[in-house]
Amino acid sequence: MKIALAQINVIIGDFEANTRKILKFIALAKTQGADLVIFPELAITGYPPRDFLEFTDFLEKAEKSIEQIKQATDNIAVIVGSPTRNPVIEGKDLYNSAVFLYQGKEIYRQHKTLLPTYDIFDEARYFEEATQWQTVEYKGCKIALSVCEDLWNLGNENPLYTINPMAKLMPQQPDFIVNVSASPFDYTHAAERIRILKENVKAYKIPVFYVNHVGAQTDIIFDGGSLVIAANQTIHTEMPYFTEHLQVVDLEDVNVNKTDNEQSKNKISLIHDALVLGIKDYFGKIGFKTAVVGLSGGLDSAVTTVLAVEALGKDNVRVLLMPSQFSSDHSVKDAEDLAKNLGIRYDIIPIKDIFESYSRQLNPLFEGRNFDVTEENIQARIRGNLLMAISNKFGNILLNTSNKSEMSVGYGTLYGDLSGGISVIADVYKTEVYDLARYINRDKEIIPVNTIQKPPSAELRPDQKDSDSLPDYDILDPILKQYIEERQGPKEIIAQGFDRALVERILKMVNRNEFKRHQTAPVLRVSPKAFGMGRRMPIVAKYLE
């Protein structure tokens, strides 16, 4: 049997375009002689459809898509993920299903059993879990259908679920496992899913065909990397990352391999490629072409601008340099150099005059109070206003340039430098932004070396440095990572040898600044724990404060 894996990039709720794409890939699989083509989890709707699933109209459109796809299954079978309705009144109204279509008929629906409800996942919000498991017979083979998480309750120290759907299917002696997935990228994920799939193959001793989404859905990025793993636990196929792809695999060939066909998994290059795709799909899927960035001469805006140029092309990115009275000469020079290296349009608007017009109005109210964070914020917000004016006038989207370290501790101005449609590097710690910059410069100097080497500064008061307010990033970032990614509390972090007072100060800053993160743009997710839907914290609280 020839099996096609269709790793596709869909748009949430765009039934017409998604169905058209699925039909195109079916046709392509046919021309390559496939007997079966597999699409990802909820391929019909896009993942995650979130509360659109509560609309009858949305479900009807999904059902209509299934009908259309069914018509294309004359001499090829199709497995495709879709929400389906639960006919029983008690329980949630929907299932998350892998639907098996053949010869114009629906042969079987296997509902998902294990419904991820953690991090960015909310599946228990919508779906009832499966209580029936049945293999599908096709061309002399018995196929075990599973949906994403169904294979993930194996080989973990602390399993999240009390059952394993594959254990229910094994007595029926399936020949191979199909897993339709929507398994989002983070820089650990490609390795982790190979480990989990190998655990399954080890336990059940049959091959697995795993098909993942590719493409970004706002903040959530799918990397593809669909897999065929042989019964002997070797990787027969690992499909490319970050691109749509159809691969046809002959079942008979699968167990012949003896060595893993695996792509290299370099953390920084993966993050780089994910962010480029994240920008590209954010713009492409909402129908925008051009971006604007505020370029300060510092590292974060430089890296963001380079990523934008890679995603959108140099003619579709423009930057604004907005020096303040506190900006150093080299800032403008560094920013200009970068713009010239990239060949993008740049404009310079000094903010001093506008700042003075605010001061004239506010000084009577401020009654001789000292220059403080207020004046720093006014300047940051003038820049935000200028950037949004360019965005509004020319139909560009403003890219936010905050990094994860500053987002964590609230080192940024709401409605100022925290503005933007999408946050490009807000899931990348400052120390990792340096790695990204060096990666970008791997062949030649694109980002000026001075930008990489000078001490970080917001330049909103005389001689300001980040290190005036924050510990060095080499110390800050590991503490943040323990708290945010690893969910370690103060006791555990201090036990690792970090200074007690510093740890307590930083954790308090993280908690206190939840209100800022609540009002910022979606953050392209590249780590196992990004700000946004994956990390849900109370705003008003007094924990560790």
Added chain:
Amino acid sequence: MKIALAQINVIIGDFEANTRKILKFIALAKTQGADLVIFPELAITGYPPRDFLEFTDFLEKAEKSIEQIKQATDNIAVIVGSPTRNPVIEGKDLYNSAVFLYQGKEIYRQHKTLLPTYDIFDEARYFEEATQWQTVEYKGCKIALSVCEDLWNLGNENPLYTINPMAKLMPQQPDFIVNVSASPFDYTHAAERIRILKENVKAYKIPVFYVNHVGAQTDIIFDGGSLVIAANQTIHTEMPYFTEHLQVVDLEDVNVNKTDNEQSKNKISLIHDALVLGIKDYFGKIGFKTAVVGLSGGLDSAVTTVLAVEALGKDNVRVLLMPSQFSSDHSVKDAEDLAKNLGIRYDIIPIKDIFESYSRQLNPLFEGRNFDVTEENIQARIRGNLLMAISNKFGNILLNTSNKSEMSVGYGTLYGDLSGGISVIADVYKTEVYDLARYINRDKEIIPVNTIQKPPSAELRPDQKDSDSLPDYDILDPILKQYIEERQGPKEIIAQGFDRALVERILKMVNRNEFKRHQTAPVLRVSPKAFGMGRRMPIVAKYLE
């Protein structure tokens, strides 16, 4: 047996203060001769603690609180809600439990069975469901313990769950039901919970003691309204709304009543009181005292300011009037009149000069393009910057004044009038804001009549009216309500007699503006479907667009 219901207002994660309050209420219940005192669901931690539940340190602190409370149970029993750990490795690590303490010992933990995972609720994210149910014997009575949702799978057309924990407990012949709750306010909720509790009493024929939280947790407001319902289905006690309260009820007296002791439930006065508490607790719980509001002379900012004065006192609210060159004379006059009626400080800063300083910088880039929404937004963002400057300099929190109608269709400027720490009326449709204004003026004219009677306008271009861009609120609001609260699709709404093109246009505006709502302040929730965690929509999507 004398049973005390302790309707308390706690702070999420403030174990010290919460435990102190619980001990105080236990002491108070003792002085009133109570044998048993009941606290709400997760009273130890506050509700919802969200991802703080993933921290071991947080759980240890909850356990320490239980230990402290245990010491106070020498001659009084205590039922209190707390997260507890699941000792089994498989499954989620926590339970949401009602813990029964007496004579310094933990007598029993009843875990929650039905874990709400819809709207603002995420309980399946953290908790494993109960699989054991046991009544507690105390002073000759058998008590059935339940946690909130455990009683809510009864009397619904479309039950969310397939089991009912009370059905598991009834064979043990309990004498009464205790329900510890965290049941958030919306203007339909007090009536609905009485209906549901009466369904339980009707089914099981024993009284129910229902204890709810009171107080706001950022956006989520708990109204209290704890209840004792007799076996004959009459309301023996309905505790006051929006205030902490301890009430002692003699079990023997409960079934004597023949008529409902029920408070009146006027929608607008409930919303009014909820919003005042929402503001008060937002400020009080983060340790802020003073607010600033941008007062335009229009209805929304007027209503917001009055609510702020009720919550914080007139000395703690200041307003800024920021007329543009397009503002009418009556706007400033109406705003001044309101400030004078309330006796609050007001300052006037015209924005024309600052706007001109932006124009001078931007005009070379705008190359003679026409005045458009860009210039409207620049003005709105100048106001945002001025308000935030006051906020930063004087330590006030800016209150956002957007209403639900504009939030729905995106009629507002991100980083401009959409700024603020908390959105006071963004869950109140414009037509309901009028009702609130009339309610505020019920005894005397506080909000100038002219503010209520003039046509709504943003005054950002010459002779602008809301009705230039939007249909009349009398038509817009019912369509929005069908889509947002009732989750009706275009077909169903058009079938109700609304114009097809208009419905399609409005639904598209709602979906397209998700990106703005994503970046705005938390919204005080007063309806069954508010913007925020209760309504989770993709940002990049093409559904109904």
